[in-house]
Amino acid sequence: MSKATLPEDLQEKYIVPGLERGLRLLCEFSRKDSTLSAAELARRLQVPRSTVFRLLTTLEMMGFVERTDGGREFRLGMAVLRLGFEYLASLELTELGRPLLDRLRDDIHYPCNLVVRDGRSIVYVAKSVAPTPFASSVNVGTRLPAHATVLGRVLLEDLSLAELRELYPESQLEVFSESTPRTVEQLFEMVQHDRQRGYVLQEGFFEASISTIAAPVRDRSGKVAAAMGATIPASRIDPEQLGPMVEQVRHAADELSRLLDYRPAAEHKVVNLYRE
Template identity: 70%
Template structure:
């Protein structure tokens, strides 16, 4: 049970917090792929709040378009205002504004889907995607979230983390596996991403999905931190080694070009890891 009322008022909370606003935002965060619709009684139970309080929150969010009634009228689901906010966020990202034209050009050159992703905690989030007109239909769209530790693009985005930071992000003894290639422990994940870091790119065959290969390279900002990963998805069968080398080179060059637009200078040192050695 989420004791929302207590959490908001607990000692040490920021005195500038607005409890009612925080409650409303936490209500929105309860909706997900697993919880597409929720009722007022269910939300009241989760937050340990009076139904009257939850009803007022839901009514306010509904009036602003952030929630709408599901079929039947008893349950609620996310409204179009949430989608509009999401698209406005993507449009405001300097990364997508500057990177999308280069992503488009890379897609045309390689004739394969190309993506930009960022990390949100333990997940990667697709913020830009360009795909050629092919029969291949991908379930991945802008906004799709996938596990960082189990994807090629996620491995890129974890490269800046030291071993203690990775352990804080993944405190469990065993990592969830999605394919035979998924690292099973944090130590294994750390060794993998540091090898990727030294190499400068990742080429993974069937790492997350069988019969699909990915090439990924880091995008860095002016500070030298990795802020995104650029990837190309290869859905065809065997590719000649020379062609694959060419594709890897173009992905790396495009990632470097986007980094340059974000004022990253190759002359500047890449962020050094702190406490990054195996215990």
Template identity: 85%
Template sequence: MTQERLSEDTQDKYIVPGLERGLRLLAEFSRRDRTLSAADLARRLKVPRSTVFRLLATLEMMGFVERTDGGRDYRLGMAVLRLGFEYLASLELTELGRPLLDRLRDDIRYPCNLVVRDGRSIVYVAKSVAPTPFSSSVTVGTRLPAHATVLGRVLLEDLTLAELRQLYPEPQLEVFTPSTPRTVEELFEMVQRDRERGVVLQEAFFEASISTIAAPVRDRTCKVVAALGVTIPASRIDPEQLDMMEEKVRDTAGELSRLLDYRPREHGKVVNLYRE
């Protein structure tokens, strides 16, 4: 028996099935599926409905789910929100980044965001809204596909081609607009061009009416830990104004990186991102 197999067996010994099912149940709720019935959850989790009712009763008692007005369906409760916001508030990244986002928003008068990567998704962890008619529909906690967003491309900059293939093993990537990369190789080439520039401006990459300017935030390990971005209308903006915005986004991301104790590596140390 291999060491890897021994590790899996040891890990399985400590798994609590009821807790695992409860967490999997909570994970079924999303922006698309805000309410679900016990029958829906039983079908998705492939467990008896009686088991789902016991899980829901426990989670409802603790405030993690609540019944909707009709009483038949369920939705996430306030306890989940408290956990999420407590986590976000505990992040040094968001504490340091929020005043910088506010300052950037005041400078350019458009919504500013800070996001992190969770696997194949980006998660918005801080947002600063501008007092203008133009607004973005995303909120703190919103998740979007990393490969199909400008902010996600920035968060993928450190990954090698082999690591990207491991993250996206499918032959074809999900396409959202004509600009979405269709293969891992196409995504990798796009990400490397972004890396060389240090800041990305892309029109209508995820949504037709939205453009994004984004730059990476690095910590003391020199790894990209977040992406800082500005959402602007996809209509034409004066090139000089765009240049100013790019510079401010890049500078703000650099300032946040320095606050996270980022120090650029000495020149001459090159990473082979094409390694297999």
């Protein structure tokens, strides 16, 4: 909702002037005006030059603007570019993944999810619910610990042992079930077996009554960009259906990888993930 669409009596209550000014300042830069001085920005925004200097200092510290022309002018910084790339990447992933999730759900008749990693957490970015009595407890935006979930294990596959130790510097990992790895070394061994297998199927890894099938989604660089999975009540698994279901999940994940321009033949040479 823009400021113009807010009732006048709510604008004063909900609009943050400093944030609004900072965003308006960023919007003044364009292809035509790629560099601007503080004086010009103050004139355009019709605010005191001291206010513009405070805004510019804050934005410069965060990487959204940078100085040029000996410090007399400013231009957009790399943080703006990263935001744009992250937006495009997330839009591409969810928009391309949604139809595949729906089709997978229709094929296997269980809820299907697409998740990405944010540090030590997984974040659900898309979900397709099956019309069954079984209701998943997660929604889009739900965050769960990466090391303690099947989907999280898939998202950790590309990390070396040294990178995992940097992500989890503690000597003992937080335990959520009997299946949770206790140390980084145990976690690393687990995810490397997952990597070699190409998928994960496990019962009760995070919740006792839930089984998950998960497979990696890779982007054009060959890195794991997301994990696609199906959630199944453990008591309802038919062993004869498991093989076909695993293949359906893997096929859907591979198809999304292809849509993200992943080409297995173009992968970089295998690196030593055990490096310190």
